[in-house]
Amino acid sequence: MSKSNTTTICSMCESMSSCFQQLKFEQLENISQNKVQIKFNKKEIVAKQGSFATHIIFIKKGFVKLYIESASQDKNLIINFFSKGSLIGLSSLFESNTYQYSVATMLPSELCLIEVSEIKKLVVKNSEFAISLLKRSHKSTIHAYNQMFNLTQKQLLGRISSAFIYLSESVFESDKFELILTRNELANFTAMSTMSAVRAINDLKKQEIISDNNGIIEILNKEVLVKISKFG
């Protein structure tokens, strides 16, 4: 990682999240003065589970995964993916001062690290900002509940199908998208072995429900995909 030599002023940032749009000009200036903007290569760790959380991570550009590592480190569970405009690390902020998860880039990314104390001040000053943080937080909670259900109550094909629907609708926002994730990462997101992920994907390909051209996934038969994702 390297500190960017062209730090953008927050009020000029075209990736600005909905939260920050609630802020007044001078409040945004405060953020601007209490952040660092950093460039990361792909596959770099941005936040490490267990370490002190002194900053909130804002994604200006790129793509990251948020995941939980096991003690033995061999089993990772990917909780979610985030791209431009996302804000990460809020839960560590109010609940505990250490990260409860790790965050790593999956593409070259530009991130802004904003001081926790600055965010806290703004929550007190600006109730619109507080509400938009509340919305984000509840979105995370609902996503986690859904995933808990998906991962524990559905089997292989249902989990993979749910994952493709989620990626298509909520992450890449298109029926055709570059997957970016490896089979191993998809396995870690769906709580199965890499081998099972490979088999499940090829199964969907053979049934012509999805296609995969060098990493470009296209959902060919959404109706059936949804049916599989619901049945289990």
Next chain:
Amino acid sequence: MSKSNTTTICSMCESMSSCFQQLKFEQLENISQNKVQIKFNKKEIVAKQGSFATHIIFIKKGFVKLYIESASQDKNLIINFFSKGSLIGLSSLFESNTYQYSVATMLPSELCLIEVSEIKKLVVKNSEFAISLLKRSHKSTIHAYNQMFNLTQKQLLGRISSAFIYLSESVFESDKFELILTRNELANFTAMSTMSAVRAINDLKKQEIISDNNGIIEILNKEVLVKISKFG
């Protein structure tokens, strides 16, 4: 359920949650005037997944479970348990206007249903209140992440052990407690079959890690229990 004939004034409520302690007297009076206090028997549904969420649920007394129902209704996943002082339904409030989960009593309970609009007003007016809601929300998120990890990465005994530790430390707050939950509910909380839950519990009993006297659970060997919960 039946509307309580002795509605407590919020400012006199001895179950008052930390959130409400942030409120000024007249704000608490507003809550008081915009709530209904209702008595529920055990095993009654308080909130039904999919229905409109017009109220926030405050637990004045009793014990409830929050769970997600499957389409076929035969598979339930219990997300969490709540007792006196808890506030439920906030995520439905900001993210969607329908409940993403169901809530049911497990003991006779007294609940206060507070109008969503009233809570929203207070979040805007009182930033301390907003922050305490943020804290609660993040606590839910972190719990969900932990559970996701537990349920997907650990096996039977690890999951049951984690569950007993959670119940002991975070729900009943004692090494000795009345279980309240049936084997089936414990299975739904640990994402396994009822039969497996029965076997796993009896396994822990045989190893003298826990004891069960007519539903009174005692953790006899916490050290080993923690070890099992970590290994998986």
Next chain:
DNA sequence: CAGTAAACGTGATTCACATCACAATAAGGA
């Protein structure tokens, strides 16, 4: 651009857990 590591893939085997079948006990309702 060769060498090595990471990612992708297929078939055979193993194992954890669900399911089935059935019994005993406890709880709640007419």
Next chain:
DNA sequence: TCCTTATTGTGATGTGAATCACGTTTACTG
């Protein structure tokens, strides 16, 4: 109080998915 239903329990069987073993292809990296 009896009758029904929920809850707890044990052993045998079946199966979904992990693991193992191995080969192929694609991407880094000096």
